[in-house]
Amino acid sequence: MRAQLLLAAVLALATAGSVQGQTPVRIGVLNDRSGVYADISGEGSVVAARMAVEDFKAAEKGLKVEIVSADHQNKPDLGASIARQWFDREGVDAIFDVPTSSVALAVHHVARERNKVLVDSGAGTADLTGTQCSPNTVHWTFDTVALANGTGGAMVKRGGDTWFFITADYAFGEAVQRDTTAVITGRGGRVVGAVKAPFPASDVSAFLTAARQSGAKVIGLANAGGDTITAVRQAAKLGITEGGQALAGLLIFSSDIHALTPRVAQGLVLTEPFYWDLNDATRAFSDRFAKTFNGKKPTAAQAGVYAGVLHYLKAVAALGSARDGGRVVAGMKELPTDDPLFGKGTIRPDGRKIHDMYLFEVKRPSESRGEWDLYKTLATIPGDEAFRPMGEGGCPLVGRGSVVRLDRAQP
Known part of the structure; x- marks a missing residue:
């Protein structure tokens, strides 16, 4: 019942947003576009993000979404520099994908410093939701423990x-x-x-x-x-x-x-x-993806970008703003996850997305x-x-009530 009420709130608030004017949302897809992980993420992750915006019908729900992308070249310093530039000067609200664990950890810290959002689907280190966990990061697809x-x-x-x-x-x-x-x-x-x-x-x-x-x-x-x-x-x-x-x-x-x-x-x-x-839903999505992306089927990292963007947009629509990254991530944790690629799931207080x-x-x-x-x-x-029990990761957010109610943000 609670989930139904939350989803109803998303729709109601989105409708109100479309009447008052569209809420700007800028998403950055940051990954390896030229090196050893380019096939895993690369341009395919940008394609997946665009498909998520289209499937969410963002414009109809009062959101004006833009997507930018960049190549971090598997270099932590470069990844962190791009993140700072995006957050400080280019109005990016959230970064997605970020394969290469060393780069992901660097961007993870920048997102927390700037109170923005990181939804990581490409990196593996479980430290993202362990001792280095952050109220601004969701680790979506897999990790080293799983x-x-x-x-x-x-x-x-x-x-x-x-x-x-x-x-x-x-x-x-x-x-x-x-x-x-x-x-x-x-x-x-x-x-x-x-x-x-x-x-x-x-x-x-x-x-x-x-x-x-x-x-x-x-x-x-x-x-x-x-x-x-x-x-x-x-x-x-x-x-x-x-x-x-x-x-x-x-x-x-x-x-x-x-x-x-x-x-x-x-x-x-x-x-x-x-x-x-895996099933009819994954096949249908993958056929669409392949028609858009040179006949290639999506990887798990690209699927994670799609599902993560969908869920992120639900939380932004409910809040009516993408400005406060901590509140958006808290909203993502409160809303149950449900998408055609990973099915129903949850995001724990430590930021770990749970699915089979x-x-x-x-x-x-x-x-x-x-x-x-x-x-x-x-x-x-x-x-x-599959995933590490939340109490064993050493995340300081656990037990601190990091999930908050999805109250609409003030302009």
Whole structure:
């Protein structure tokens, strides 16, 4: 009943806004548009944001929404500089996407300083909703704990109780190795070795050789995007899996598997929160997206941008303003989430968006019916099991009553 009243308030306030004049909202999509994560996010995330504005019918609800975009080049200093310029001089109210955990953490702090909004769908570090949580950030799509619980837990259950990590040398790699190690050791396994690979890495063959010589049953790839593609391709050339070791991709996107093809990636186990072929709603959205974006199906990060923008606009419409980022995020937390890509969910006081995760296995070429038919579903992991319990993250917002009522903002 409360949710119905809140949604009714959104519609009523939006109607009032359309009578009084449109509320300006400026959204910035900040991501990697030229490097190893460009296929994961890039221009596809801008397409997803525009689709969300269109589907929300923002103009009819009294909002005048503009979208700008920029390339952070996977550099924390550059990402923070763009965020400051957008917030201070270009009237941006909220930033979306931001893959690369080190960049996300930098932008996260700028958003808090300026009392603006960050809805992150591309970065993995669970620290965004842990000890470094902020009343101005929502972490939408996945995080290192959920990936560790999914892929790490599944591999140990299958008998993969000794691990060797190849870890990208930046915040995400360190976080996913840390969180996966906790899952492995908590279930009776052990880590026999690890190496840090430069980011980005064009050649990891020496690291793969070290992993093979370690005798570990599982080689954990604590990297993403182009780095993961490189590692899987080079592992295939070295005959790693033929030698009896398993590869575990700790952050794999459908665009990575599409680039690799099932012939190279078959049998790889991975965890994602979204796949284009999950159900009728995801297929319908993905078909529309592909028609707009060169025939490509959306990644989980791009889906997160779409869903995050939809929910953000609901909160802005209810408040009648996008100016106060803290109040907008508080409104996002109070409204239950519901969209065609992730279904029904919630945003916790620590900023963690909760929804199901899925354990997938890459199909064999003989099982794939087409270019984008990549996964078979092994298990659905309920959101409350996939993500870290809120009380274990160390977020100082927990227990402080950070969620407030959606009262309309004063002009």
